[in-house]
Amino acid sequence: MKTPVAKILVEMSEIRKAFAGTAALKGVSIALQSGSVHALMGENGAGKSTLMKILAGVHQPDSGAILREGRQVVFHKPKDALEAGISTVFQELSLLPNLTIAENMFLGREPVTAFGGVDHRRMRREAGKALAELGLRLDPGTLVSRLSIAERQFVEIAHGIMTDASVFILDEPTAALNAADVEILNRHIRRLKDEGKAVVYISHRMDEIFAICDTVTVLKDGELVGTRAIAEMTPASLIAMMVGRELTDLFPQRGDASGPVVLSVEDFRITERSRPFSLSLSRGEIVALAGLEGQGQQRFLRSLVGQYHPFAGRVTIKNKPLSLPVSPGGGVRRLQAMGVGFVPEDRKEDGLFLGLSVAHNIAAALHSKRSELAFAAGYQRLIADTMSSLAVKASGPAAAVGTLSGGNQQKVLLGRYLCADIDILLVEEPTRGVDIGAKSEIYRLLRDFALKGGAVLVLSRETVELIGLCDRICVVHNDTIVTEMPAADATEHNILDAALSANGEANGARGERR
Amino acid sequence: DEVPLLDGVTARAGDNPTVEAGKFKKDAPWVIGMSHFGVNANTWTVQVAHEAEAAAAKDKRIAKFILLDAGFDQKKQVADIEDLIAQKVDAIIVQPVTSTSADASIAKAVAAGIPVIVHTGRIESDAFTTEIQGGAEHFGKVMGDFLVKDLGGKGNIWVLRGLAGHPEDTNRYNGLLQALKGTDVKIIAEEHGDWQYDKAKKLCETLYLNNPEVDGIWSSGADMTRACVDVFKQFGAKIPPITGEGNNGFFGQWIADGFKSISAEYSPAQGAAGIRAAVALLEGKDLKKHYDYNPPGWDLEKVKKYYRDDLSANVWWPSELPEDKLKEFYAKK
Amino acid sequence: MTALSRRLTGARGSRQGMWVLPLLIALAIALWLSLETAQFLNGENLLNLVPQAMPLVITAVGQMFVILLGGLDLSVGSMISFTTAVFALGGPGWVLIPAVFVLAALVGFTNGFIITRFNVHPIIATLSMQYILLGITRVLRPVSGGTVPDIVISAVAGSFLGVPLPIFWGIFTLLVAWKLLYGSRFGLHLFAIGGGVSSGVEDAAHNFGIADRRNIVLAYVICACFAALAGVFLAGRIVSGDPNVGLLFELDAITAVAIGGTQLSGGIGSLHGTVIGALVMALLANGMNLTNVSPFIQTTIKGAILLLVVALQSRKKMGL
Amino acid sequence: MAAALANPVMRRLLRIPPAYYVFAVLLLVLWIARPNMLNLNVMGIFVRQIVPLGILVLGQLLVMRVRSIDLSGGGVILLINYTISSGVFPGASMTFFVALALAIGLAVGLFNGLMVGVRRVSAVIVTLAVGIVLVGIVQYLSSGKPPGDVPGMFGDIYNTKLGSLPTPVIFWVAVSAALSLFLSRTVFGRYVTSVGESVQAAHFSGVPVARTVVLAHTLAGLFAGIAALVQTASIAVGSVRVGLDLPILAVAATILGGVVFGRGEGGVWGPFFGVLSFALLFVVMTTFGVDEPGKLIAQGLIILLAAILYGIRSRST
């Protein structure tokens, strides 16, 4: 491998930025070198995304300077940054659902034909090539609205890294990806690095940082803690740098899972052609649904709240039958009335009221138990308690949730269901985009919930999380549960094994995505 | 022998050619089409449609009477007339929305050999076959003359106009200006009440509260007079001389409250006159090209003769509707 | 069955919105008319239909550009009246014709500028513009009248090689709109911006480096210019200036766009759908006249058919 | 500047809906030009003129807060005016007519709500079409029986006063206050806020989204029914045409009052003052004898300038 002389492609110095009076960045400096992957770490709300949005031209700094190869530049808008060769994959998914994959990938820099029209043919060809390089077999003419979240994430990544830029910013690109997908992405990041590009990589997944990064900059509360070579660091020392303490136990102790069955699913068939399966969930238990992307685990969970019509099956909740199919409009309410809460994975689209207060977001599910015409209680006490027990970092209950960092948003979302009178939780991706400190807190919250007699069914792409958090793991493949194992015995390897080679058919990791 | 079209309608003096007799003569049964400027503008416009329909129903030789409604939309009137031509009707009656918009399509109809009768409005071209021009200036002037006379040629008046941009409004207003010329009657406030009760009521209230000192009110008719009278009654003030039009509700008010007024005549039966003109042309009778409808104003005596306590406020006088129709449409329960 | 009804109404998850069903409805109306009355298929009537539908087609196509952005332009009716009023001021065609388009561009620019720079809701910005333009129009031309340049009159009434000129107006309109919408980066960017708006991420397209404000302004300019084109056409048809000719026309235009499957929340719609929507409305008006439907009941029928077409267009998203 | 903007009191002030300062400025103008008109008696009469719009706005703000719109109000008003004045219910009592009006309003609102909330069709188009159908029904009925007189009792009530204020004005204030309380205190109010912010999030947090939208529209229909009663009482006679611009004006007043699609910073009182601003604007322009084109231009400019000012301010915070 040749080692070109590293040079500084971008330097941000003394960047300050405040939102409505609260400082998000208090004089942060960072230098990005060619041929290097630079990790940006820090707890939720540390200011990572804000720093990168400034580099991407989305926000303008209150003070401080950006130097591009030594020359000072000012980015008024994203286009300016793009033109300066800085390409970004944003943390929040922001593809346009009504455009095709190809159109999204070339948006803003479409090739044109001799007649001035958009060269759709070329766009599709090149998009198809880019997708193939990422191992995706998607038709570039597909509308993004038809893609799954993980597929969208990939398209977003493809859009970001298949550009002719020299600085690439990846803000939590793997939040919706599973291990196999992450490996594909890592290959591309290494390619960029070899080509002498500078890459900024933001992730809360420690293993990824150590696998591909060269340098790490840690932020805390908008301030620079320091920049180190990854080679000098260990996961423990990095965590210590981020949180100011060593995190000994990421996962809480498992509990006693021998309570009565509260949720039982029998002879459930997700689709007409899928094989039936059964599943039961007891008080005090946390059960995982593991598997590769798009194997039916989400479809199953969401058919319980009425989003999909299952083909057949019986579901009993606390000895009361749930008649299937559940109505799409009223399913969530129906389950809430039975003491079941559903936490959707996409907190921005489906979960939170971004423009409304933390208080409103937390109390939202509490009102639903009462009649429309009833007086709405204030729940100040409960809201304050929830905020403090979840350690939500916000200026107060009146702060708009959209201004909180990703991790704190997730806590608010969970808080909504934890404080409602609920004893069964169906959770999708409990810690997507959440930093390690907050992750640990969320795991503890879920375990406490189980210890107090609750039951949790979790769906996650992070296998390690499932192993550490849960009591039992059900591996889903091809719209059915193929294996069930106690989490204590599970390893990433045997889960992946089950997920891949179920029925003896060796489906490729990237097999049937759709 | 003159064809009687409507009381108050006379052939215009001066240069007024005669439509070549027999030019449009046709054997019955006939199909007559009418393009109404806007059936549902107010109760007066509804009544015009009813008067026309009743007149057409009375004549057994008219096999079919097609009424189209432009809804005050110039574009639609052009299309309506085209659609009547496409249906090859025997005569077309046009109540123009504006003084120009229908010109081209009227010319088209005449070119297709279909006689065109224009009434309750006027158009700038003379492409039509015959017209009964509802005298808007005359209407405004009758009202203006009354005020000038009653005020002794001196005083301050409010002017309540109809729908802005509507030729009927402008022409009535021009008639007022003619009457005021050379007098000391001054317009101290001028507003558009769109001929509607609610708008006019707001205006009169506001004007009154601004400055109740007014010697007379020129109202362009329709339902505005009634509104303004109600405002003065509400404030317990003396009702100044005010002009009105042949509306039964206004008549009742005038008789009951005894203020000074005049009622300019603008009969909805012009709808029937149009049918008679069309029939005359199809019969091959002689018609002049231009007829004017410039009837004198009505005083309280005449109003009392027409007023019907048993009918609702929404009937307009004079009417040719047969008694049973009047009862059917307007009887108070 | 569900697959069929999907096909007809849905194309859910397609970018064109629902246009097949309106097309079938247009065809059904046409079929009904040709069975019901011999006059419908008669050449003269078919030739009437083109100029009757043209102003709505032109205005609706312009309106579609801003609706695709999730915007709305309520000032097009006034723009049309204003155009005819300017024409009737008198003067040679070579001065007036460019003049009205410059003025229209200015009005559209003002709309777009106010909406993008000052964060004013399109309904408020364009409603204000509706009032202001109508006021100016009433100053220029208190009542209808005046003359229109001969060239405009003959451009509407005449024919070329036996083909009536309005057909060429239609072809011109569609070509220009097609080029803007499907043959340029601008068109794609419109869909992108509207897609962001309708999915609640207002600046999604902006973050892709798209000049969103400039494109939004341009869409309002295009909308106003198409309205002016409709105004020129109408001036030629009614042969005079008229302060009221465009009254409430904005509602007809919006309705036509919506019937054609374009969604008012932005990002979904099509040019052909819009043309079909305008044709449904024109066919309905013409058909009811030909079949001698009483004017007292025409409004109800028109409303009911609107209701029917729209009720069949259920969408995934709720709202405007 | 940044520090000043950061001050929460300052930020609050900057977010005041434009309706409030438009109202204040117009009041000031009137106070300078016609101080004698600024008394409760006179103002009461002016405000009474706009009560039908004011009540219609209550429904409009409700549906706009759940991201919908209702353009059918004009049709509802016309139909109710017709049923009361046409004599199709001879000898019916006042109570009957009131009940009938409310029933018509509720039924139309419910229909709108089902179409928008359950079938999810375009609210602009469906309510526009419903309005057209209602107007059409009146046109059809009036071909057989044109509208006539309104029972005298309507006008009599309309003209009463409580103290120095006209009853309709007090009624409007009371209904507005009731709605304001209803929205701020009940579970339904929270639902409205939730649905307005995000339909998806509302759904997943257990808000009955469709029912909320249906109810909002149904209430809007009810308000249109009430507006129709007031309007009918004020004209005291039937009509075949009613201002089609009424619903659009209601939208404008609502937005001036700080309520836009989905968001409701102006609450109920913002739009309330939006309506009052329109009332004052009319009075001021009539007082100054502004002619028809001038009125249109002034009205457009004032709405626009207020919206621009608000837009700049809300953007800067």
Ligand SMILES: Nc1ncnc2c1ncn2[C@@H]1O[C@H](COP(=O)(O)OP(=O)(O)OP(=O)(O)O)[C@@H](O)[C@H]1O
């Ligand atoms: N648009 C905004 N308006 C107001 N406050 C904001 C805005 N964007 C970010 N903030 C605030 O700035 C701080 C930094 O947020 P940022 O999103 O940069 O954090 P982060 O480090 O990316 O966190 P995470 O790991 O959760 O993504 C947070 O307190 C957040 O609430």
Ligand SMILES: Nc1ncnc2c1ncn2[C@@H]1O[C@H](COP(=O)(O)OP(=O)(O)OP(=O)(O)O)[C@@H](O)[C@H]1O
């Ligand atoms: N929502 C917002 N809040 C505050 N400031 C904003 C907002 N949107 C844009 N700006 C600022 O306004 C300025 C201009 O924005 P924008 O990039 O949209 O400009 P533009 O002239 O429209 O560019 P283009 O023509 O490329 O679209 C930038 O400084 C940007 O930060």
Ligand SMILES: O[C@@H]1[C@H](O)[C@H](O)CO[C@H]1O
């Ligand atoms: O032109 C008509 C009549 O003159 C009547 O005054 C009513 O209103 C107008 O529409």
Ligand SMILES: [Mg+2]
């Ligand atoms: Mg972040």
Ligand SMILES: [Mg+2]
């Ligand atoms: Mg921009």
